[in-house]
Amino acid sequence: MKHRAGEVLADVQIPRIKVPAHPIPRQMLxxxxxxxxxxxxxxxxxxxxxxxxxxxxxxxxxxxxxxxxxxxxxxxxxxxxxxxxxxxxxxxxxxxxxxxxxxxxxxxxxxxxxxxxxTCSLDENCPIELFSDFCDRHPDHTVVVYANTSAEVKARSDWVVTSGIALPVIRHLAAQGEKILWGPDQHLGRYIQRQTGVEMILWPGSCVVHEEFKAEALEELRQRHPEAAVLVHPESPEEVVAQADVVGSTTALIQAVRRLPNKEFIVATDAGIFNKMRQLAPEKILLGAPTAGEGATCESCARCPxxxxxxxxxxxxxxxxxxxxxxxxxDLAARARIPIQRMLDFAKTLAE
Known part of the structure; x- marks a missing residue:
């Protein structure tokens, strides 16, 4: 079914997953x-x-x-x-x-x-039986899956990509005239579409952490910290990504904290990333992007349970x-290794 101009969202009823409560760590001396x-x-x-x-x-x-x-x-x-x-x-x-x-x-x-x-909500949102059946219904499409998937889904794909290499891979495939079936994160897929102009069929999965970031609350936080750079992982909703100064993978966001001259940063990804950011740039001030706001359910609160x-x-x-x-x-590992190795080989050509 058509989701918006130039975009096709897979008409698939994905399973509803049960998000566990955040563990309460035992306090140790x-x-x-x-x-x-x-x-x-x-x-x-x-x-x-x-x-x-x-x-x-x-x-x-x-x-x-x-x-x-x-x-x-x-x-x-x-x-x-x-x-x-x-x-x-x-x-x-x-x-x-x-x-x-x-x-x-x-x-x-x-x-x-x-x-x-x-486990991972993206992995759970993309069971192999449903995904394989959907791929079978689109045999003329090249199947590209995000790394956040099971071994079985990887084995069913043509390419496995990370958020850091997804854009050049999709551009490469589009230049070859290939049609793309993308899974499982619809927000990352939508971001790639906006950047490349390539029409893709998007699997309707999402990350419970990144989907909780709220655009209106982020705008309010930006107004209170007008000098802060906004760093956003592309698994976040489109309205949050639109406010970013830097959109990128976890590694790219960490590098941005070191590279950019800003003193303050608003970070829209899992808060666990702050540990490495603080090690590499201890003088910088890090603010978590808000998950509060109208419509928030805060199943994740910027931490993956x-x-x-x-x-x-x-x-x-x-x-x-x-x-x-x-x-x-x-035998499954051998099949799953093929699309992963395809990505690794492609990454080497980018580095040359």
């Missing part, structure tokens, strides 16, 4: 937390393991990854780092599709996650027990 951190460091060494953490996880996990020679990054860089690291065990602090991507690119390695129940399932205690537990293993069948 400083000495207890430090002892736990030291135990985790010992276990990482004993298991020949490396910790890779997403920018949206809690600061304790990010700091521990940095301190132990691991990696704090976006989902693709986490997987690439793991592929190049000699450790035979990868501990992925993030959500399930990130662990799966690491396993797909490192199938011979053991991949553990602190909590296998940590699934990311918050990753804790120091859960990390120690999986290292102690070996539980929390991510498994992807070799």
């Amino acid at each position: 400083t000495a207890e937390k430090e002892a736990l951190r030291e135990r985790i460091k010992e276990l990482l060494q004993q298991r020949n393991a490396v910790l890779v953490a997403h920018y949206y996880t809690e600061s304790d996990l990010q700091d521990l990854a940095d301190e132990t020679g691991g990696c704090v990054a976006d989902s693709l860089e986490m997987a690439r780092f793991a592929a190049e690291h000699p450790a035979q065990t990868l501990v992925v602090a993030g959500v399930r599709f990130m662990g799966e991507t690491s396993k797909i690119l490192n199938n011979e390695k053991l991949v553990l996650m602190p909590d296998l129940m940590a 699934w990311m918050e399932m990753n804790t120091l205690e859960r990390l120690a537990y999986v290292l102690e027990t070996g539980e929390g293993e991510i498994k992807v069948a070799p």
